[in-house]
Amino acid sequence: MPDSGLVAALKKSEMFSSLDSAMLQKIASLARWRSFAAREMIFSEGEPCGGFYLLVEGAVKVYKLSGDGKEHVLHLVWPGETFAEAALFLGDTYPAYAETVRASRAVLFPSQPFLALLRAEPDVAIRLMGGMALWLRRLVGQVEVLALRGASSRLAGYLLGLQEGPAAVLPAPKAVVAAHLGMTPETLSRLFFRMEAQGVIRVRGRTISILDAPELRRIADGESDV
Structure with missing residues (x-):
């Protein structure tokens, strides 16, 4: 059996x-x-x-x-x-x-x-x-x-896909996530910094608190950028 x-x-x-x-x-x-x-x-x-x-x-x-x-x-x-x-x-x-x-x-x-x-x-x-x-x-x-989305749009969409409640937890080290999203670790770090500076997210290790979900959605849809 x-x-x-x-x-x-x-x-x-x-x-x-x-x-x-x-x-x-x-x-x-x-x-x-x-x-x-x-x-x-x-x-x-x-x-x-x-x-x-x-x-x-x-x-x-x-x-x-x-x-x-x-x-x-x-x-x-x-x-x-x-x-x-x-x-x-x-x-x-x-x-x-x-x-x-x-x-x-x-x-x-x-x-x-x-x-x-x-x-x-x-x-x-x-x-x-x-x-x-x-x-x-x-x-x-x-x-x-x-192929069709910019780096910030890819990251925003990825975070929304991971979101559970008010936060998203990265399932792998940031370098691996960056490779998965088709960008360098440096680009990923810059995007996190810019999104955090604009009050869209807060980064604490692998936990990404989503502070402004509507704006993150606009970034994912290509209607806004960072």
Whole structure:
């Protein structure tokens, strides 16, 4: 009998959200839990693909290294999101590095058993495509934000998305958040300083108190700037 906690984790993921209980049970029977310490490498670029992951707790950064060793964050993975699917379906090596930002817990779906399940259960594959389509739509939205919005608009929208009550708590170090938003840490610091000087927010470590939500929304919508 699959772990009930594992099945519950699958239900919360966009990737598996369209699957019924019987299908979730089949997938859960193949999966296994993995726990990682903060800043632990999950896999390296060029390493043979052993499967893909669903993040349940923590945060993971996926990145590449330039020729001079500089790190370029491709995206951040949050609980409920999957990563490394491309390598799985291409039957290839991992195309980038994946490292935890903080202590994390994930579900690993081993390559060969998972692919065998898809071949044996076409309905699972079809329904899984629906979940992947939802994920792709969200990813396209993120790309549009990076391409079409200015730095201050991206940051304001990000803070509004994180807001719970009167504050937003950054889920990762500021340098990682900056990379996720497509800006340098210096630019992020300048924007925080300007927003704070204008009375829009107050910054205390990773906790960002939102003092003027309407103005922050105007900045996010491109109707105002800092």
